[in-house]
Amino acid sequence: xxxxxxxxxEVPPAGSAxxxxxxxxxxxxxxxxxxPGEVIAxxxxxxxxxxxxxxxxxxxDTLTAVVRRFDFTDRxxxxxxLVQALPKSERSxxxxxxATEAGVDRxxxxxxxxxxxxxxxxxxxxxxxxxxxxxxxxxxxxxxxIPEVTDLATTTDIRARAADIIAAGGSxxxxxEDATTPLRDAIGxxxxxxxxxxxxxxGLDDAEIADLTALGGQSVLLGPEVLRTxxxxxxxxxxxxxxxxxxAR
Numbered sequence: 001x002x003x004x005x006x007x008x009x010e011v012p013p014a015g016s017a018x019x020x021x022x023x024x025x026x027x028x029x030x031x032x033x034x035x036p037g038e039v040i041a042x043x044x045x046x047x048x049x050x051x052x053x054x055x056x057x058x059x060x061d062t063l064t065a066v067v068r069r070f071d072f073t074d075r076x077x078x079x080x081x082l083v084q085a086l087p088k089s090e091r092s093x094x095x096x097x098x099a100t101e102a103g104v105d106r107x108x109x110x111x112x113x114x115x116x117x118x119x120x121x122x123x124x125x126x127x128x129x130x131x132x133x134x135x136x137x138x139x140x141x142x143x144x145x146i147p148e149v150t151d152l153a154t155t156t157d158i159r160a161r162a163a164d165i166i167a168a169g170g171s172x173x174x175x176x177e178d179a180t181t182p183l184r185d186a187i188g189x190x191x192x193x194x195x196x197x198x199x200x201x202x203g204l205d206d207a208e209i210a211d212l213t214a215l216g217g218q219s220v221l222l223g224p225e226v227l228r229t230x231x232x233x234x235x236x237x238x239x240x241x242x243x244x245x246x247x248a249r
Contacts, residue, residue: 004032005041005139011048014070018042018052019062026061040065045138045146047072073144076246079105079193082233083158085112085200086119091230093133098230100137102237103246106148107134110158114202123152155208163215165193172197172217174209175236177226179219183236186218189244198232
């Protein structure tokens with residue numbers, strides 16, 4: 001079993017001591033009950049992870065550990081950006097959690113036309129919750145990278161981002177239950193970036209699909225079942241892991 005992972009601002013080189021304190025230290029000492037002699041992992045969320053042996057525990061929220069091995073993991077290729085239309089409140093953070101566990105690199109919250117959820121006047125709070133969910137899910141799944149969660153995007157922002165990705169040789173896959181092109185035919189294994197666009201519970205507006213396909217994106221079918229907005233991205237990421245080099249080891 002892989003050791004539990006905790007976040008630290010900077011992972012020191014092998015042979016050095018690291019101090020874990022604050023909320024992460026409290027989680028390690030008080031919740032996980034880590035003791036001296038045990039092995040843990042300390043990561044910075046940006047690719048660096050140290051496999052460490054705990055040497056001392058101080059109080060309820062601080063421990064010292066010696067880094068026995070330092071590893072740096074590059075981001076997988078192609079990069080996957082998820083444009084996630086805002087789900088209803090009870091499923092909002094679940095979508096982030098599942099996509100993070102499935103390996104997404106970047107999450108763009110999108111106020112699409114048919115979103116029931118509205119972040120007007122509270123976008124900062126919503127983004128903060130998504131970032132916290134991404135951090136927790138990355139730790140749980142022992143990821144070296146915490147996915148970036150951007151600020152709330154408008155449809156104009158999404159069009160601009162899609163255009164840039166396509167211009168750079170990437171792919172834009174708009175998940176839609178009425179599409180006829182399967183996902184496997186819409187993504188390139190050698191594309192530098194893939195954008196997945198997932199609509200809200202009410203589905204994507206026809207104008208949104210038309211805008212993105214006019215730019216060079218493709219409306220794609222993920223499979224025979226109609227998935228919830230909170231699970232669609234995770235299922236698509238699993239397919240992309242197999243269809244590209246992301247899961248090649």
